[in-house]
Amino acid sequence: MSEIATESPPTAPESPPSPVRRRGPMWWVRGALWLALLVLLLVLPLYLEAQWLRAGQYMMVGAVGAIGLTLLTGQAGQLSLAHAFFLLAGGTSYTVLSGSTEGGTLVGFGLDPLLSLVGAVVITALLGLAFAPVAGRLRGIYLGVASLALVFLGLYFGQAAETLTGGTSTGRSPTPFSLFGFEFSNEGDLEILNVPFRQAERLWYLFLALTAIAFLLARGAVRSRVGRSWRAVRDNEPAAAVMGVSVPRAKAGAFAVSSAYAGLAGVMTVLWFDILKPDESEFGTYGINVSIAFLAMVIIGGLGSVPGALVGALVVNGLPQVLALYSTDLGWFTGTGEGTFTPVLISSFVYGAAIILVVLFEPGGLAAIGRRIAGRLSFTQRGKE
Amino acid sequence: MLTVRNLQVRYGRSVAALHGIDLDVPDDGVLAVLGSNGAGKSTLLRTISGTLRMHRGTVVGGEIHYGDRRIDKLDPASIVGLGIVGVPEGRQIFARMTVDENLRAGAMGARSAQRRAAARERVHELFPVLAERARQRAGLLSGGEQQMLAIGRALMSGPRLLLLDEPSLGLAPKVVARIGEIIREIHAQGTAVVLVEQNAVMALQVADHAVVLEVGTVALSGSAAGLSESEEVQRLYLGGHAESDAAAQEEAAAARTQRAGRRGLSRWAG
Numbered sequence: 063m064s065e066i067a068t069e070s071p072p073t074a075p076e077s078p079p080s081p082v083r084r085r086g087p088m089w090w091v092r093g094a095l096w097l098a099l100l101v102l103l104l105v106l107p108l109y110l111e112a113q114w115l116r117a118g119q120y121m122m123v124g125a126v127g128a129i130g131l132t133l134l135t136g137q138a139g140q141l142s143l144a145h146a147f148f149l150l151a152g153g154t155s156y157t158v159l160s161g162s163t164e165g166g167t168l169v170g171f172g173l174d175p176l177l178s179l180v181g182a183v184v185i186t187a188l189l190g191l192a193f194a195p196v197a198g199r200l201r202g203i204y205l206g207v208a209s210l211a212l213v214f215l216g217l218y219f220g221q222a223a224e225t226l227t228g229g230t231s232t233g234r235s236p237t238p239f240s241l242f243g244f245e246f247s248n249e250g251d252l253e254i255l256n257v258p259f260r261q262a263e264r265l266w267y268l269f270l271a272l273t274a275i276a277f278l279l280a281r282g283a284v285r286s287r288v289g290r291s292w293r294a295v296r297d298n299e300p301a302a303a304v305m306g307v308s309v310p311r312a313k314a315g316a317f318a319v320s321s322a323y324a325g326l327a328g329v330m331t332v333l334w335f336d337i338l339k340p341d342e343s344e345f346g347t348y349g350i351n352v353s354i355a356f357l358a359m360v361i362i363g364g365l366g367s368v369p370g371a372l373v374g375a376l377v378v379n380g381l382p383q384v385l386a387l388y389s390t391d392l393g394w395f396t397g398t399g400e401g402t403f404t405p406v407l408i409s410s411f412v413y414g415a416a417i418i419l420v421v422l423f424e425p426g427g428l429a430a431i432g433r434r435i436a437g438r439l440s441f442t443q444r445g446k447e
Numbered sequence: 448m449l450t451v452r453n454l455q456v457r458y459g460r461s462v463a464a465l466h467g468i469d470l471d472v473p474d475d476g477v478l479a480v481l482g483s484n485g486a487g488k489s490t491l492l493r494t495i496s497g498t499l500r501m502h503r504g505t506v507v508g509g510e511i512h513y514g515d516r517r518i519d520k521l522d523p524a525s526i527v528g529l530g531i532v533g534v535p536e537g538r539q540i541f542a543r544m545t546v547d548e549n550l551r552a553g554a555m556g557a558r559s560a561q562r563r564a565a566a567r568e569r570v571h572e573l574f575p576v577l578a579e580r581a582r583q584r585a586g587l588l589s590g591g592e593q594q595m596l597a598i599g600r601a602l603m604s605g606p607r608l609l610l611l612d613e614p615s616l617g618l619a620p621k622v623v624a625r626i627g628e629i630i631r632e633i634h635a636q637g638t639a640v641v642l643v644e645q646n647a648v649m650a651l652q653v654a655d656h657a658v659v660l661e662v663g664t665v666a667l668s669g670s671a672a673g674l675s676e677s678e679e680v681q682r683l684y685l686g687g688h689a690e691s692d693a694a695a696q697e698e699a700a701a702a703r704t705q706r707a708g709r710r711g712l713s714r715w716a717g
Contacts, residue, residue: 290552294552301540302552303523304523304532308522311524
C-alpha cells in the first residue's frame with residue numbers, strides 16, 4: 063500500500079492467483095468418500111432389519127426438512143418456526159390429491175401419487191410465497207414469532223378441516239406411493255438376493271432418492287447466483303440492493319424454496335407414519351416441538367451448511383429412534399408412567415446439550431468442525447508435495 | 448447523462464432532507480457533491496440508486512432522468528440494470544463472504560461469463576490486493592482494502608455511472624490519495640462518477656464539476672477548478688482563508704464571542 067500511494071499508476075501483479083474455483087487438493091478423496099457413502103446406503107436394506115430401516119427413513123425425513131430450513135435461516139438469514147406447519151400442509155396436500163372421495167366425508171382427487179407429490183411440493187411453495195409479504199417486513203426473532211403463528215393455524219386447520227385431514231381422532235390413511243405401477247408398500251412379492259423387499263425396503267430407496275435430489279438441488283442453489291443473492295441479502299440488505307439484487311424477491315424466493323422442502327418432508331412424514339393425523343395439541347407431529355427440532359438440526363449442523371443439515375438430522379431425528387431400538391434390546395428406559403426416562407426425553411436432553419455446546423464452543427456447528435479437519439488434512443497433504 | 452430536477456425528499460412525515468435539487472452529471476465526467484453533515488449528500492445518492500425506501504424516505508417531488516428514461520420510480524435492481532451502481536457509505540461489504548464472493552456478488556447483474564471475467568480482470572488490475580486476498584473473508588481486510596473491495600464490487604457489473612458515497616471515510620491520508628487516483632482511473636476508462644465527499648481537497652482534485660449542498664439545497668455549483676478558487680468553498684471546506692490573515696483573525700474573534708454568548712455544556716449544575 064505504501065509504495066503505490068505515489069503518482070505512478072499501479073502495475074499489475076505478475077501472476078495474480080487465479081480466483082476461479084479450483085478443485086481442492088483432496089477432491090478425489092472427497093469424491094471417493096461420497097461414493098462409498100452412497101454404496102453403503104444402497105446396500106443397507108440387504109442387511110438391516112425393517113425397524114432399523116424405518117429409523118433411517120425418519121432421519122431422511124428430518125434431513126430433507128432441515129436442508130430447507132438451513133437454506134432459509136442459514137443462507138438467507140430468516141428465522142422461521144413455521145416448518146411444522148408446512149410439513150402438515152405438504153402431508154395434507156399429498157393425501158388429498160392422491161386420495162379418493164369416501165362416502166362424502168373425505169375429499170380426494172385420486173391423482174397419480176407422483177403427480178400428487180409434485181403437487182404437494184408446489185402447493186407448500188405457494189403457501190410459503192403467500193407468507194413472503196410478512197417475511198419481507200420482519201426479521202430476526204420477530205419473524206420467528208410471526209411464523210410461529212402458522213403452527214397454531216395448522217393446529218386449528220387440522221381440527222377444522224376434517225374432510226381434508228380426516229380429523230384428529232381417526233386421521234386419514236394416505237395412498238401408498240407408487241411409481242409407474244410399482245407400489246412402495248407390502249403389495250406383491252419382490253425378492254432381491256434372497257431378501258424380501260417389502261414396504262420398509264422399498265420406502266428406503268424412495269426416501270434415499272428424494273433426499274439425494276433435495277441435497278443436490280440445495281447444494282447447487284448455494285453455489286450458484288441464487289445462493290449468492292441470499293447471502294448478500296443476509297449480510298447487508300442495502301448493499302445487496304445496490305448490487306442489483308431484488309431484496310423482496312430474494313427473500314420471498316428463499317421462503318418458497320424452504321417451504322417446498324418442508325412440504326416434501328411432510329409428504330415423507332405421512333408416508334412414513336402411513337397415516338395423516340393432525341395434532342390434538344400443539345406438541346404433536348406438526349407442532350412447535352417439531353419446528354424447534356428442525357431448528358436444532360440446523361444449528362447443530364452449522365447454519366447454512368447443507369451437509370451440516372444432514373448430520374444435524376442424523377443426530378436430532380436419529381437419536382430417539384436408535385435409543386428406542388437399543389432400549390428394547392437391552393431393557394433400558396423401559397419404565398412407564400410419569401418421571402421415567404423415555405428415549406424421546408433422553409434424546410431431547412442430548413440435543414439440547416448439543417445446541418448449548420455448539421453455541422458456546424463452535425458457533426459454526428459441525429460443518430465448521432468438518433471444514434477445519436478437512437483444512438488440516440489438506441495442509442498436511444500440501445506439505446508432502 | 449443523469450439529470451436531477453427539483454428533487455424533494457422527505458424522511459418520515461416531517462423531516463425534509465432535500466428541497467428542490469437540480470443537478471447534471473455530464474457524460475463520462477466526475478461530479479463532486481460537497482457539503483457538511485446533514486446537507487443531504489447521502490440522501491441524494493440513495494434517491495438516485497433507488498434505495499431511499501429502505502431508509503424510510505420518500506420522493507415528494509421532482510424527477511430524475513437517466514438519458515431519456517425516468518428512473519425515480521424504479522426499484523434498485525432495475526436501476527443497477529441500467530448501469531447505475533452505488534458504493535454505499537461506510538464500505539458495506541458482505542463481511543462473512545470471501546473477497547472473491549463479494550466480487551461475484553457484484554457481478555450478479557452481468558449476464559455473460561465472458562463479461563464477468565473481463566470485469567474481474569479489470570478490478571484486479573485496479574486493486575491487485577484483491578487478487579492476493581481472493582480467498583480471505585472480506586471482514587478481515589483493512590479499512591482501505593474494504594473500501595477498495597466495495598468499489599471493485601461495484602465495478603464488477605460494468606457500470607456506466609458509479610455513485611460513491613464518502614469513499615475517504617475513516618481512511619489514512621495516504622490511502623485517501625490512492626482512492627482519489629483510482630477514481631480518476633475509473634473515470635479515464637469511461638465511467639461517469641458521482642462522488643459525495645466531505646474531504647473537499649481530494650474531491651475537487653478528482654472532479655470536473657462540483658456542487659455544494661447546504662441543508663437540502665444546492666448552494667454553489669460550477670467547475671471543480673472554479674469552485675476550489677471560490678472564497679466560500681475555501682473558507683468552508685478547504686480550511687484556507689481567501690482574504691488575509693487579518694480577516695481570519697477577525698473572524699476567529701467573532702466566533703469566540705459568539706461561543707461565549709452561547710450556553711455550553713461546560714458544567715453539570717444540578
